[in-house]
Amino acid sequence: MTQVLDLVGIFVFALSGALVGVRRRLDVVGMAVLASMTALGGGILRDLILDARPVAFTSVGYVVVPLAATVIVFFWHPHVLRVMPVVNVFDAAGLGLFCAVGTEKAMNAGFSPLHAVLLGVITAVGGGVLRDVLSGQVPILLYDRQFYAVPALLGSALMAALHVADLRGWPATLAAAVLTFGLRIAAVRFRLQAPLARGVAAQE
Amino acid sequence: MTQVLDLVGIFVFALSGALVGVRRRLDVVGMAVLASMTALGGGILRDLILDARPVAFTSVGYVVVPLAATVIVFFWHPHVLRVMPVVNVFDAAGLGLFCAVGTEKAMNAGFSPLHAVLLGVITAVGGGVLRDVLSGQVPILLYDRQFYAVPALLGSALMAALHVADLRGWPATLAAAVLTFGLRIAAVRFRLQAPLARGVAAQE
């Protein structure tokens, strides 16, 4: 169950990467690179920091799913764009799952709750940051004022708290993922905005 | 023999990095950083993923050769530009060698053939991607439609297949490197182009 959700998250993140590739008029190689980095980059960073072999290099699905997303976007990107609202809902679900899994792995590796939360957030948002850096843009995460990292932070914090309270396994993962998902959807729905530094005017 | 070829590959990759530094009017520090990252970045990424000490931090030649390339480009860059067609031939040879060595190391570390091929490609193209990101450009690999990653992919696949068939050692490395080299040269010669997503017009 978690594994299926995991691959769905990978798939949706890869779609977003491949679509950036289309928008920037990259060729098929660039699309595949962006799709893979968006989907796998966060987990690779996490596993390098945990000093573990990156999951992306042990699982067949992690290699094949981003390539499948690339093929779909290559041929049918106008249709994918049309269903983006649905894709964004799945993206929020992937965000929740990835931060919960990242936090859990870090706790199991003996990280303190504080650092496990940090690593959970990196797992969830790292791929998107790498996607933007590779496509020559300032990472959207840094300026768009949407709450994306903050839901992941709170979901990771819940995961760490449950782990400390000895509540583990899939119910904990589910709770953390659902909290992240709900906060993210609420932030989009109610157009919540992260503040700029005092006295800085919003960009037009 | 492989070691000499390896240092030649490092040298040629470093030349390309230092030349980008000249074109972007970087100072000598920037030239040295770009030369080193282009030459060593792919191997460092490979070794971090393999959880090995990066070769760049164990070999004297790996530090000295990029600095030598920087000095040469610093004083004689117009001459280096004039012999770029020759440099590009060596670059194709370095591409072949690096993907073969990267794939072999990954197979020896117990990676599956699929993941070993992936790591071989990262070894071969990672340095150039880091060079472009550091010099503030979208990586050429992602948009220029030249076949650069694809020859490395096919060479890595040959290497992995030979390894599975228990054909190892320098003849296998040579075969994979020569295949990559030949495909790369043929792609340049016949101006083969990677496709853009369906319906996307080429940039002028």
Next chain:
Amino acid sequence: MTQVLDLVGIFVFALSGALVGVRRRLDVVGMAVLASMTALGGGILRDLILDARPVAFTSVGYVVVPLAATVIVFFWHPHVLRVMPVVNVFDAAGLGLFCAVGTEKAMNAGFSPLHAVLLGVITAVGGGVLRDVLSGQVPILLYDRQFYAVPALLGSALMAALHVADLRGWPATLAAAVLTFGLRIAAVRFRLQAPLARGVAAQE
């Protein structure tokens, strides 16, 4: 003592990251990301290469101090800008300390002096490079012709030489840090400039 200086260095590097965030009109999330990456990025790269758990993921101070710097810049960035000359002096001190500590850790891990020096420089300048890449700029280090990496290089070389001569502990760290600090301050004071490649005109 070293630990206090270390956190002061982290704090000052984080201030510079958060200030770039203000200048680029990033939101508070972007400011916190840039502050943390500037302060911790060099050490994380060092520890990944050393195959050690990154210190940033074991110390509470390393997480809290960059966030404190973010809060200060968020509310009082005009005042921070006014005291930048003081901040720059502390930045030079942080540069000295980080390269000395990085070189020492590498020597203790069995790296050769040459490679330990290289890793010392990466520790000292890596965070600033990541800050600039994440904020969509060519790293200042590569083009601004100020001597920033070179003092770190010479300080790291002194640290490695003292280590080889069996002079270790805090006096060695202090000597290397003071040398780096002095060279950096002198370079700023006397407006020393790194050269461009022969025949390349300076940018206006």
